[in-house]
Amino acid sequence: MQYPKAITKLIESFSKLPGIGHKTAERLAFYVISDMKDEDATKFARALVDSKRELFECSKCAFITDSNPCNICADEQRDTSILAVVESSKDVLSLEKMQSFRGRYHVLGGVLSPLDGIGPEDLGISPLIERLKNEEIEEIILALSATLEGDATSQYLARLLKETGIRITRIARGLEMGRSIDYADEVTLIRALEGRVEL
């Protein structure tokens, strides 16, 4: 049996998304076909096309933007002396949701990962060093993932940036909120102990 092309093409497109297997792609495609309003499908299609056409990386911080510099870099209410170094634009979104960080960002576009062939030259490290020459930064907060690669990248950057004399910090490691001790993994517990604070 030959299925209508429009079905197979839609399933194929959904399958290309990360974490979406073939079964889920089928479920989503049939939802679009049978249950989604025509209007919403059109909006979805336009959002896809627009996202590729209108968005680019901010020339200053590499955050995804539709204006240059991006809204964060252009915001004069921001504290220009603090810079958070993050892995991706998505991480900027996560940190912005807290509404408590008032500095600016620098998006690396990944972390060091020798196994995947990702070295320093593949990340936005040279632009970061360039920025530090032109801006009055007093503190760089390394806000990378608590993974082997994230930690290695933090250590690499800390060593590299030491000579600038700028204060380099890293976000804390410890128990996540709501986590009970007996469910925490060993490495987390070690980090939580090491990072203990006076009460």
Added chain:
Amino acid sequence: MQYPKAITKLIESFSKLPGIGHKTAERLAFYVISDMKDEDATKFARALVDSKRELFECSKCAFITDSNPCNICADEQRDTSILAVVESSKDVLSLEKMQSFRGRYHVLGGVLSPLDGIGPEDLGISPLIERLKNEEIEEIILALSATLEGDATSQYLARLLKETGIRITRIARGLEMGRSIDYADEVTLIRALEGRVEL
């Protein structure tokens, strides 16, 4: 901070899909923006639009199609004496994958669900009865979900179609392949016992 509209619109569109929460929608949107090829995003957008423009329900069996009657109804190699009644077009796809069922289908478009206000008139039951008058059907296989609603719908249809004199069957219930007895739920075990066969 105002995010670029193209980002928020894409996140919104992904959020409208079933089983996709806000976090996943963000992840997918950023994947499209940062990692998907322009070409693939364009294909995805076109697949969405085409799926709504080119597809409709087969006038005979209600399967999603781009030609009328659909490829299955039009296939002369098919056994026209057996009809499988299924809930949705997606179920047709699942059954077709086995490549062992050679009859045709009738898509109900749902199952009876009084709590959701879905009664017999909301399903493709009248078209089914109409079909039975015009086609030489010898067996109707009820291939609905093994849920309360699916079972109630099967019983409703069996009672309704009894007077046609056509043989009515329901697909078997029992242990799924690979399932060990001690992991099976009680109702499944009861059904498996009831449906035991001679060896």
